[in-house]
Amino acid sequence: MLNPYARRLLAGLGVVAALVATPANPASADLSDVKIDFYFPDVTVAAGSPGKVESAILSASRPVVLRDVTMRFDFSGLSGKVIVSEPDDFGYCTTPEPSVLLCTDPFEVSLEEWGLAGILPVTIAPTDGTDEATGKLKVTFSAAGVDPLTRESSVRVGEGVDLAAGPETETSAKPGEAFDASLAVRNAGTTTVKGSSLVFFGDHALRAGEKYRNCTYDGDHLRTCNFDEELAPGTDYRASLDLVLGKDTYAPGRAYGEAIWMTRAEYEDFAAYLAEQGVSTGEPGTGGTLTLTTGRRQARAAQADTDPMNNHGLITVTTTGKNGSDLAAIGDKLTGAAGAKVTATVGFRNNGPATLDYTRAGSSVTYVRVGVPEGTTVVEAPESCAPVKGEEWGEPGEAGGRSYFCFAGSLAIAGEDETFDFTLRVDKVVPNAKGTVEVNVSCQCDGGFDHDLKPANDTAAVLVNAAGGGGGGTGDGDGGLPVTGAQTGLIVGVGGLLLALGVGGFVLSRRRRTRFVA
Template sequence: MHVTRGRLLRGLTALVVATAGIGAAAGPAAAEDDPGWVDGWLDDVTVGASGAPARTASLTLTSSGAAQPRVTLDLTGLAGVATATFPASCVTEGTSVTCPMPSSATDEFGTLTGTVPVVLRAAPGAADGATGTIGYTPLGEQTEAYARQAVVTVRSGPDLLDLVDEYVSGAQVGESRSVPVAVVNAGDQPAVDLRVTLRFPVGLVPASYRNCRYGTDQVLATVMVCTVRGTFAPGQRHELRHGLATTLGPATLGDKRITQVVEPLANAGPLPNGVQLKRRDADQALRLRPVGAPLDVIPAEVTGPGGQTYLRKVQGAFDIVAQGATATGALGDTVRVTVGLRNEGPGVPDGTVSGEAVGAFLFTPPAGTTVLANPSGCEPRGGEEGVADTPATWYCAGPGVVFPAGASRTVPFDLRIDSLTGVDGEVQPYQRYPRVDDNPGNDAAPVTVG
């Protein structure tokens, strides 16, 4: 699954709404005069000192069953710290502003959700570290109103923000994609030199630049750390001309998220932990060029130093093979069977985005046998308690969040032979991730004891 910047905010808002709406949302037996409810959320905001571009904050407004849903804002707490401007649909009276539910609001299962953009700019002379507040109260006709507050902080200095948030469908193994790299300085001071850190999940191969270093992390992703020289003026957009060429290698499979983080070099954080970074031979340097006129207002969707390019459902080839076993013994004997899965590749199942289990398998012992010990990483599931000859199925976790091509995940099981039924056991993947592979006929294998 993937998460956009806006979707994260909406998710937080939904949590607030769900909490506030308990007992208030209309149900089948609700009275006809139920006023419904209105709720909203505005995050705390940091703006650059005087001379920096303004920042756009999103006030998310939600409502169900309410007449004239709106939000009133009290700007008294911003005096001397910041100014705020609102859409033309809002009505201003002194330091009080009232904004209706936006006409662009979406209706999902009877709940309206809209976004009111609030453009904030540091007041002239506001000192570094100055703070102010915006009070806001979502309400409707006869609804219960809940007053809230957001803090606005002024900071002086460079403030690099990443501008990339792309979603790509139809990418195919073997092709080269141009990954955008773009930044803007939202501070009031120039940034001199910066660091860009990118992470390419397993299968993706970025181009080589002489001012970058490369390494592989514990989940086989390529980490790329680049030192980019130059002066990045307030409000000025900079980008990598033609983008960063990235090849989708044979290991590419499923959803892929390429992340990037930009930082002023002077106060950049520590390098990625556990990654040995080395330079590559390259004829070119990664340079970020100024593009267009400086921005006077930073858009609402640009919120921080991190960005992403998301590749959806790359249909790479792969084959997961179940590894069964055969053991021979007499009644009362203990025999060992080693069972599991092997990834014949070339694609590499990768659960770093979805959180899905990768390389996990299920093992059902042959009827008439008893597992004598719990192997590490495995646990019984199912089986009918008190019913003879009904073995539990064992779940065994995968090797990690990636299942490399050519790798196996096997577990030894010690089985006591209680009866010779001739009914085989079986081993198979816990689930077909990220899809049924290219040879499903070998996804299950028998386990025989006789």
Template sequence: MRTHPVGHALVVLGLVGAVAAPVVGATAAPSVAASVYLYDVTVAAGGAAKAEELYVDTAGAPVTLNRATVTYDYRDAAAVVRLAAAADPADEDRWESCTAAPGRLTCRLPAGWTLRGEGDALPEVRVAAADGAALHAAGQVTTTLADPAIGTTAVTSRVRVGERADLRAAADPPLSAEVDGGFTRSLGVTNAGRRPVEGVVAVFEGTHHVVDADTDYGNCHYADGVLRYCYFAGPLAPGRTYRTSLPMHVAARAYAPGVQASTVTWLTRAEAEDAIDADSVGEPGDGAPLLLRLDRRAARVAPPAADHADGDRAPNTATAEIDVTGVNGTDVAVSGSTVHARPGDTVDLRVGYAVAGPAALEAPEGLRAVTAVDVTLPLGVTVVEDPDGCSEVGERTWRCYASARYLAVGAGEECAFTVKVNRIVDDGAGEVALVTDDPAVQHRSDDRSENDTAALRVLR
């Protein structure tokens, strides 16, 4: 039900890899093998609770859970943290029920909870420092997921209490760049707390076609040539703002005119240790370090000794929207299908679309999909089952939105309408048609009109 896609070789906070290795054991013969991971957590003494999710990986195999329970056993850390279920009645993907006991929280998932296979996230729990928890206190939480379909699997994670901090990312001015062109992003972070912070980490993510401009900073780590994060030594003085500049590049496959986005999240070192998987840290750069400089003269402060945890992580992130100028469109080719059947048969009518380039498609925030097609079914059939992402918009016509938020050149999607054949109608073909006039999609103008439609036929 709830999933988190992983982007282009970037650290998506709380989503990539597991800090603690899962311990797996099955109480019954499961139909699918599963592993789980819960990130290490540093909470601020006296700070707000942090929302944490348990992630489930079934190696790409979809599975439905009907009797799933999740147990968070934190008896080892009862003096360190307290756990509670996140209560949001508006959230459709919420726990069916949760029961608290000393040092333990047990939650049940609603029957019919579907795991898609990778990056699946279960509902949130809230982790906060226990009343009277000592600074530097640490313990362990063992989280166990059990369901007959996957057996039993568990993971142990570290929890600890750090000193409260307040990091705030500086807002970005408007930015623009041409396709296959460069620009400079100014990055800033303010220590808005009352105490100095001993070092920070900047974690970078964004849309697929905006990256650093082949940088090689010695205090930064890279994966597949893409900047992932940078360490900056402290201390950061209270009330002071620190800045740096990062050269960036819009790739040649970016859609234009369009919008790309670049996000930076500032973490304390303790939080970075929690969020960044040791197995996916990437490679350090070989060049001079990227420097974070005080934007005005400040007195030197002694480094604090405590682990730091931000009491409110929302202001830590700043997203720059880059207006991509020029013209770099793409061709989306649609496909239909032909089936042979007799009256009374149930058949699948397959429809699809693929990106032919030159630009790739990526839906920025605020848009529903990268593209869509209208599917008009042939005469003489009745829908038995329509695909996910499709909704009826007229007589015999469904609008189907792309499910992927990013489609590279050469990539596409396919789905099927299951229909019952009532009669064979000569010259009663249906049609698949590319949609370019829907404000909810990115792709609003196609480079080649000759492949924007395809037929759906049921023949004898």
């Protein structure tokens, strides 16, 4: 149920993996032209706790498969204060010298540009009797054919506290209507919490009313808030958000918002990760200050949450009224001599009035089928499209197909297009060679839209070397081939692999290539 912002930054606890993954490319003997990099997060752990499990995020300048990936953890700068160990005793790590842990992955590791986390995780824990400490963890990465790289991570041992999100808030509104939503948090521990932060993930439908000066916003969407108030043990606190349900919200239905509470120290660790990744939480608001209902300000020391499992709050908004969507197919008109390469840009437009937001499910808003015109061959296909080979499916982006099945994104904003570019080679000139684009194609997959306001425009033509001024363009229902039967026996691995980042027990999302399985 996480939106794209959440998938880029952090999500619920644990690892979610619901895709069929394949290595990006065969291993290369020569890695001299590949830039490998990694990042290991800063971490704050609670004194007297079992610590946190963390892992590096690996990336490569192009898809590559690595062997003998090794991570060396030197925690001598925290000797006697922190211990770095192998979680669950997998047997991949050794201790060649005091305050050093050496871990080697026995499996191949496939990397792509957007990175991969969860490789060779370690537990970072305070030693008995350590109440406060700060130091550096030196992490060195190496692999067969790759020069070693070293990075430093800041590690803090802080006072243990327990923030717990309040109960779910439920309300209702119609598109365009303002409403108040309460975010609740409780200090469930026995130690005063000296300042807190929240990261907010709201559906596209949830827009900010007032933009508070202690919060940040991406356009009209709330992202983070920082509170200076101290939270007394055993006490409940609330902040009332001024929100608006967007006029383009689909109705009837539901919209969701999630708040994840952190200590200020844990938020600092998370903010450092975002800065490293070049991700912005947006701009501060210029309105009043959002406050928790009780509490007073106090100087802060490092604190860490002892139970991140209870840090998630939820807002549920029942969207009332009736506000639907019309998805219209987009075709194209091309001209080319024999041997020429031409690009067909096809897809669909959301004519609105409602935006379709399937990002919490991580599924496509719709599925598109593209029929290739006679006399042409696909020489380049989008990675989100796979050729249909009878009852089997080829690989994403595979050339040479006669029919393609394409997966749309999870968010189709009213008034905007989503298109796919196919490079076609004109093998021979066939006057009025015709292909088709069909939107809202049935599929035994997650997602898909089946309440289209105007099914008549779900099909459009792709014309090559049209005679007499005929054209493709937006579907109008007059000249496309009909959708002939549902796709059956299709199991599709889609979505993102949510990999452990470990900031306060949360996870980072990274997309990986998928394959289509019949």
